[in-house]
Amino acid sequence: MVVPYADAAYYRHRPSIAVPPPGSRGGAIALDGRFAFHPRLAPLLPLYRAGQLAVVQMDTPAGSTQSHLEAQEAVDALLGRVQRAAGAALGDVTIVESGHWDDHADQGGTDGRFASRLDALATTLSGMIAERGDRWRDTVIVTMTEFGRSLAENDRGGTDHAPGSVMLIMGGEVDGGRIYANTITSHAAVLSEFTPWPC
Secondary structure, eight states, rough: OEEEEEOOHHHOOTTTOOOOOTTTTTTTTSSSOOHHHHHHHHGHHHHHHHOOOOEEEEOOOOTTOOOHHHHHHHHHHHHHHHHHHHHHHHHHOOOOOOOOOOOOOOSSSSSSSSHHHHHHHHHHHHHHHHHHHGGGOOOOOOOOEEEEOSOOOOOTOOOOSSSSEEEEEETTTTSSEEEEEOOOOOOHHHHHHHHHSOO
16 A cells, blocks of 8 residues: 555565556655555545645554454454544544455555555545545544555465554544654554544
8 A cells, every 4th residue: 555665675575566666657656755655546645745644654453463353353442442432522433344455365566456455445535535525624534454464475476464554544634744654653542643532
């Protein structure tokens, strides 16, 4: 989703599935001097440039576990706290799940299975944003996952579970147009920014 194109290790460890750097054919879309969007996230670029989308780099709530059950329990517990905290004081909290991301082979780079999922994600998010209309200033949309992905590709042309991941934070009042890399310690810390007390 978010390509660390300035880091040579990214291209060294993902020789067949790395997204080319900005300026290359089919290359990523530069966000700053270090990171770029996968080209399939182009529909979200205007939101980033308007300062209404932030990218947060961090470890996933699953921590070191490799168990899907434990990881999902950690996410569910966190989202339950958000619903109780935000719903009681701020209004509606809606959780939407998107499946079929957990593959470990033939993921592709600019094109392929993962790129197709990003198409669907960008289209869905753009539609949700358009539907909010005048309520966009009072809306926050957060994407998160229970597992991140390994830096190194595996021998099947994919990646495996690892803690590192990103969140996309979107909203009319979000302090966006920025990449928060290694500055925020947890998903709960991010979500607490939008609730009346810590999650």
